Amino acid sequence: MAILNRYGIWNNKGGVGKSTITFHLATRYAEVNPNVNVLVIDLCPQANSSMMLLGGGTIGETNVINLCTAATPQTVVGYLSTVIAGGQGGALPNPDTFTVSVNAYNNNLTDNLFLLSGDGNLEPISPAIVNQANAPALTPTSQPWVWIHNIFRAYADEFARVHNNRDLMVFIDTNPAFGIYTELAITASDRLLCPVNADDSSRTASNAMAILLHGTNPPHPIYGAWTFATKAGQFHTHVPLIHLLIGNRLTQFEGAANAFNALSDASIQALYNIYTANPGYFTTRPVATNNIQDFRTNYSALLRDFNTAGVVTAHLGNRLSQMRANYYPVHGQQVQLNKQRIDECLDAVDSILARI
Ligand SMILES: Nc1ncnc2c1ncn2[C@@H]1O[C@H](COP(=O)(O)OP(=O)(O)O)[C@@H](O)[C@H]1O
Ligand SMILES: [Mg+2]
Numbered sequence: 001m002a003i004l005n006r007y008g009i010w011n012n013k014g015g016v017g018k019s020t021i022t023f024h025l026a027t028r029y030a031e032v033n034p035n036v037n038v039l040v041i042d043l044c045p046q047a048n049s050s051m052m053l054l055g056g057g058t059i060g061e062t063n064v065i066n067l068c069t070a071a072t073p074q075t076v077v078g079y080l081s082t083v084i085a086g087g088q089g090g091a092l093p094n095p096d097t098f099t100v101s102v103n104a105y106n107n108n109l110t111d112n113l114f115l116l117s118g119d120g121n122l123e124p125i126s127p128a129i130v131n132q133a134n135a136p137a138l139t140p141t142s143q144p145w146v147w148i149h150n151i152f153r154a155y156a157d158e159f160a161r162v163h164n165n166r167d168l169m170v171f172i173d174t175n176p177a178f179g180i181y182t183e184l185a186i187t188a189s190d191r192l193l194c195p196v197n198a199d200d201s202s203r204t205a206s207n208a209m210a211i212l213l214h215g216t217n218p219p220h221p222i223y224g225a226w227t228f229a230t231k232a233g234q235f236h237t238h239v240p241l242i243h244l245l246i247g248n249r250l251t252q253f254e255g256a257a258n259a260f261n262a263l264s265d266a267s268i269q270a271l272y273n274i275y276t277a278n279p280g281y282f283t284t285r286p287v288a289t290n291n292i293q294d295f296r297t298n299y300s301a302l303l304r305d306f307n308t309a310g311v312v313t314a315h316l317g318n319r320l321s322q323m324r325a326n327y328y329p330v331h332g333q334q335v336q337l338n339k340q341r342i343d344e345c346l347d348a349v350d351s352i353l354a355r356i
Contacts, residue, residue, distance in 0.1 A: 003160050004036065006153075006170040007356060008189030008240055012212060013205035014176045016195040017248040019048035021303070022173040023314045024349045025193075025356075027053070029169055030113040031319060032353070037166045039099070039114045039159055041152055043076055043185035044175040047118030054115070055106040056317030057330075063105050068119045074098050075119035076181070079155060084132055088147045095159040108318045112166070116155070118173070122181050129180045146235045152188035153238065176205075178212045183228050186213070191243040191283060193356070195303075196267045198247070206245070206267045210274045213239055214281060241283045244355060245271060247302040268296050275299070301352050305344035309337050313345070320346040 009022045022040065026049075030038040042050045047068075051060035054067075067074045072082070079098040086093070095116075103111040133148040152172070160168045174185045186192075194209065196202040215229030224230060232239050245267060272295045275282055279289070285298045303310075312328050312335050313320050323342045327334040 001160070001164045001167050003156060004167050004169045005356070006156060006172065006188060006190040006240075007193055007243070008172045008174060008185055008191070009193050009195065010174040010176075010182070010186065010189075010209070011194045011196060011202070011205050012176055012178060012208045013197075013202060016176075016197050016202065016205075017246075017303070017306075018176075018195055019044065019046075019052070019173055020310060020314045021193070021195055021246060021248065021352075022049040022171055023052040024306075024310060024320065025353060026113065026171045027109055027319050028321075028346075028349050029171075029353055030110045031321060033169070034110065034112060035166060037112050037114060037163055037168045039116070039156060039168060039170045040102075041076065041116045041156070041170065041172045041185070041188065042118030043122070043152070043181050043188075044118050044173050045120045045122040045181075046175070047120065049173040050115060050117040052314045052317050053102050053106065053109065053113070054100075054117070054317065055108075056315050060106075060317055064117055064119075067100065067117045068121060072097070073119055073121070074100055075117040075121075076152075077119040077121045077125060079116060080129065080151060081125065083151055083155075084129070084148075088142055088144065092154060092158050095155055095162055099159065106317050108316075108322060114159070122175075126180050129184075133180065143235060145231055146237055149184055149187040149232075149235075149237050152184050156188060178228065186228075186240060187232070187238050189240040190238070191356075192240050193244050193246055193352075194242060195246045195248045197249045203267050203270045206270045207274070209242075210271075210278075210281060214278065242271075242281055242299070243283045244352070245300045246352060247300060248306060268292065268300060271295070271299070301355055303348050303352065305341070306348045307341070307345070308335060309341045309345040310348075312337055313342075320349065 009018045026040045047064050050064050054060045054063035072078050082093050099114050102109050102113040133145045135144040156170050172185050272292045289295050325339040327336050
């Protein structure tokens with residue numbers, strides 16, 4: 001049985017919908033593919049997608065806090081510290097010691113969904129991870145930078161090996177800032193899904209994303225040598241391909257009719273310029289990309305109608321397909337969802353899943 005794909009959900013910008021989108025893609029993928037195991041690795045210290053998966057709201061929050069405060073945290077931090085303490089070349093720990101079965105915490109979700117939870121302690125331990133990655137190589141064959149950067153790739157490989165009765169699909173939620181744990185998340189991903197909003201900072205973030213992954217040409221005379229891009233090139237570690245830009249919250253200022261233009265104006269041109277210079281940064285498509293319209297068709301997807309229904313459902317840790325027209329409690333308020341909006345939102349999620 002194989003790893004079908006490893007999708008990192010990343011943009012170098014906060015609040016664009018990474019965690020909410022991770023939640024819906026993973027839960028819906030697991031629902032419509034009952035014979036595939038779905039693994040979410042939450043490499044964001046805010047642990048928002050973990051909270052949604054483990055029940056949403058205060059229930060999800062409490063569950064995540066309990067995992068983080070266990071003697072051996074059942075989280076990304078527990079896994080990282082155990083592997084690092086074992087040293088390079090040490091036997092990998094059993095992934096099941098750290099991974100939770102989501103359904104055991106939240107029976108709204110299917111039993112083929114697994115989580116390596118996010119953990120706020122990623123922040124305080126990150127200097128220690130950086131030190132390990134930058135430690136001098138003590139033997140001709142040891143490469144601390146490669147070992148540390150590959151930790152979550154190796155974790156997913158090991159999870160697939162232990163659960164080899166089924167194929168595995170991996171979704172990785174990320175922190176926007178390009179700290180060490182985001183570098184680990186990026187190295188663990190084969191493909192990137194990049195949520196973008198309709199604003200200038202999304203355009204700037206799209207440019208920054210390509211530079212963080214691949215560097216500038218020419219490299220900066222001083223900082224160029226320090227970057228992830230330079231080291232990934234030097235050590236031949238994995239750099240994921242950009243697969244899709246996902247337009248989210250586009251209707252916030254513009255109204256639905258202008259959503260498509262808003263996405264094109266904000267981010268498509270920036271990414272298309274990068275594509276024309278470096279098509280190898282992107283996944284390939286059967287239909288050639290000869291102009292910006294082709295690029296938009298091939299590499300962007302709109303999460304249309306992903307508004308209140310998507311946000312409320314994620315807050316409740318539920319599946320869109322299970323939601324009924326009703327009033328739902330969110331932060332002490334009653335929010336009304338009608339069936340049409342729920343169905344539109346589910347269609348929007350399915351339209352993205354059809355392309356991954
Ligand atoms: N399409 C949308 N419409 C309205 N609110 C949204 C939408 N997508 C996300 N949100 C809300 O925006 C906030 C940020 O979303 P989140 O998924 O946490 O983003 P990120 O992980 O990129 O920081 C959350 O409060 C979420 O509920
Ligand atoms: Mg997030």
